[in-house]
Amino acid sequence: MLPARRCFGHVDIDQFIAIIASMKTLRIAVLAYHGCMPTQLFGVADVLRIAADLDGNLGAKKRMRVQVELIALSGRSVAVAGGIPVQLKRPAGAYDLLIVPGLETRRHVDWAEKMAPLAREVEFIRNSFARGTPVAAICVGAFLLGEAGLLDGRKATTAWLFAGDLAARYPLAKVHSDAILAEDGAVITSAAVSSVFDMVIHLVKRHLGAEVAMATAAVALLPAERASQAPYVDNTLREPALPNFSQHVMQWLTSRLADKYDLETVAQAFHVSGRTLMRRVKEETGKSPLTLLQEARVDKAKLLLRTTRRSTVQIIEDVGYTDVASFTRLFVRVVGESPAKYRQRGAAAMRG
Known part of the structure; x- marks a missing residue:
């Protein structure tokens, strides 16, 4: 365990890493609770076991012993997502890292109602952090950290589908909706379900070194390091988040993607001046009408590239661009990769 444990209100992360590096045993707890995702619960333990085994077989001296414990506050059977019962033990002693998996949820969710049964887990997370235990959350596990107050003033991420909900429910959090991992002091959050593996490889790299991390990823057939969720975003799965006026403007623009953009033409369609149109859309969305149009064009291009x-x-022309280089720059800025790379990755996924 960590010597001279301390509160992480203002942590020196480099000092923390140095302390961890000097330890012989790294004790990690993964907090299970009713409805949590078993992929994330067991994924952490499975990949860390592979990493620990490789650490002792790469020629270098074994760095440390990694001890992963799956815990539940009840200390008895927990029904994880899908109603599957899992027998676990109570937390005991101090941990060097507490990991909180995400939970089963739907697109339409009342987060207050969802969090209410988890008050005991939220209190445990809050108290563990106050005692000096760093905390990591996977996917929508970030909402439990938000309930515990750990995201206030910190960078955070979660599944892109729920990033808007996270930002709305915890307005003091600095939500980076595109990030795969967000680390701020002794708090780490990660993206959607499969980001559990990005999280684990990140932890392996930190505590066991880059060589072990690379070997672990290779043995477990995990993808190369990912930096952004942007290539995976499908806005058709999101609820319309725009206020009424901006939603109508967006619909008007979307139905005319191939037309040349002209602010005054759009304004006339809504019987307002160009200045008024700009002001209202900016106030409601934080974006200009042109930005809304560009995002709609990228979304349409993504759909055509996939289907x-x-x-x-041809696709670039379909969405209203004649300059291939210009649209490619826009696509890369929004999606994080080129149209060709996006299509190639999508085709590979379809082939399975």
């Missing part, structure tokens, strides 16, 4: 065999040039 048709039209050439990239």
